[in-house]
Amino acid sequence: MSRSAHPAGPRHADVVPEGHYAAPPADLNVLDEKVWSRTVTRDADGALTVGGIEVARLAEEFGTPAYFLDEADFRARCRAWADAFGADADVYYAGKAFLSRAIVRWLREEGLNLDVCSGGELTTALDAGMPAERIAFHGNNKTVDEIERAVEAGVGRIVLDSFQEIVRVAHTAQRLGKRQRVQIRVTVGVEAHTHEFIATAHEDQKFGIALAGGQAAEAVRRALTLDGLELTGIHSHIGSQIFDMAGFEVSARRVVQLLAEVRDEHGVELSEIDLGGGLGIAYTSDDDPREPHEIAKALGDIVTRECEASGLATPRISVEPGRAIVGPTAFTLYEVGTIKPLEGLRTYVSVDGGMSDNIRTALYDAEYSVALVSRSSDAEPMLVRVVGKHCESGDIVVKDAFLPADLAPGDLIAVPATGAYCRSMASNYNHALRPPVVAVRDGEARVIVRRETEEDLLRLDVG
Numbered sequence: 001m002s003r004s005a006h007p008a009g010p011r012h013a014d015v016v017p018e019g020h021y022a023a024p025p026a027d028l029n030v031l032d033e034k035v036w037s038r039t040v041t042r043d044a045d046g047a048l049t050v051g052g053i054e055v056a057r058l059a060e061e062f063g064t065p066a067y068f069l070d071e072a073d074f075r076a077r078c079r080a081w082a083d084a085f086g087a088d089a090d091v092y093y094a095g096k097a098f099l100s101r102a103i104v105r106w107l108r109e110e111g112l113n114l115d116v117c118s119g120g121e122l123t124t125a126l127d128a129g130m131p132a133e134r135i136a137f138h139g140n141n142k143t144v145d146e147i148e149r150a151v152e153a154g155v156g157r158i159v160l161d162s163f164q165e166i167v168r169v170a171h172t173a174q175r176l177g178k179r180q181r182v183q184i185r186v187t188v189g190v191e192a193h194t195h196e197f198i199a200t201a202h203e204d205q206k207f208g209i210a211l212a213g214g215q216a217a218e219a220v221r222r223a224l225t226l227d228g229l230e231l232t233g234i235h236s237h238i239g240s241q242i243f244d245m246a247g248f249e250v251s252a253r254r255v256v257q258l259l260a261e262v263r264d265e266h267g268v269e270l271s272e273i274d275l276g277g278g279l280g281i282a283y284t285s286d287d288d289p290r291e292p293h294e295i296a297k298a299l300g301d302i303v304t305r306e307c308e309a310s311g312l313a314t315p316r317i318s319v320e321p322g323r324a325i326v327g328p329t330a331f332t333l334y335e336v337g338t339i340k341p342l343e344g345l346r347t348y349v350s351v352d353g354g355m356s357d358n359i360r361t362a363l364y365d366a367e368y369s370v371a372l373v374s375r376s377s378d379a380e381p382m383l384v385r386v387v388g389k390h391c392e393s394g395d396i397v398v399k400d401a402f403l404p405a406d407l408a409p410g411d412l413i414a415v416p417a418t419g420a421y422c423r424s425m426a427s428n429y430n431h432a433l434r435p436p437v438v439a440v441r442d443g444e445a446r447v448i449v450r451r452e453t454e455e456d457l458l459r460l461d462v463g
């Protein structure tokens, strides 16, 4: 789902490759640093190294398929976001992109906050020592149990997503003798330029309360009357893998408009505005993501300008990047198993993972890059489709790409930019064992989420 993706376009029977792979790159041995994490390099033999360790060594020690996460890059991205937004704003890492206890510790150390959207994410966050006040709790259908746990733990904010939830959270907080800080999530009516399944600001969808028709204003009215709630702000998340700032601009403008209406009606100036996450990353050479400081400046300018126009004090801004932090920091390493050339069409390269470790290609028509990483090669480029080992012809990891024609079973290939929404959306389809996540830093590699085992499968299956 890079910008060139065309969800409605030809899918599986197309002969001519789509998008950016219309022509092979000049040299397949050259890595485009845009799509690889920062410490990735190729050594003299053409083997890829990350954090100073060669992939062949990583494959030997940890097996394939596996995700390798560049810890230095992750931390650097956290710092870049925190620095860009500064002391007057808050950055919440969206845990749904990928969450583990190590990630929580790094976030804590780098000064970021955390957005969770389930009891499981909340437990992981608290267990790894994220202070509750630095946690925001999201979700369009939080269970009463989840709400109770969040309120009891003292999370910094719960983002209310529906009229029912306003009442549920208020009652829970009251029952527990607390006053819960909350924001209301609104849908601002923006059509984000991204895949339909990850666009969230248009009105015809499950998230949030519409600004249109006065719904959001009514939600504010109700929230302000309930003792268990302290309404601090308004939240808007317009979608994911977005490059164009125009959608954020409209969103910010409409949210500020609501703040002005609230002031006029209730005499209350809400002090927070959360503009969500959704900033795009480079999956292929065609994608040109913005740097955090550009994003911070653009959003800050818009909010300040709109607030000045409405005579409001500028509220505290927060953002919730997930993909933009973790996405570029990991790659998936696979071993090539079988190779099936189809004359005049393409060559199918089967790897030892597939849609169970990366569902994004099948689900969103996402585009990825791929490279041979265990050696260099001077062979001609060959058009390939990288597929998995699942019993499904839609089990595609990389739809159209070029790899050297001398590719052979046993070679290692890597798909970059798989840090976000790959392990976190991984499944056990065909009783696949979900791959480990290995953090690599300064010549050391350590497992932060271990590989699943067949015993894990049998343990869950209680007979």
Ligand code: LLP
Binding pocket: 094, 096, 097, 115, 138, 198, 237, 239, 240, 241, 276, 277, 278, 279, 320, 321, 322, 323, 324, 360, 364, 420, 421, 425
């Ligand atoms: N905040 C809220 C309220 C969200 O719903 C999301 C993502 C984020 C922040 C973080 O968005 P990010 O910066 O990571 O784009 N599975 C899809 C993405 C679904 C995103 C869901 N919500 C994918 O693989 O593209």
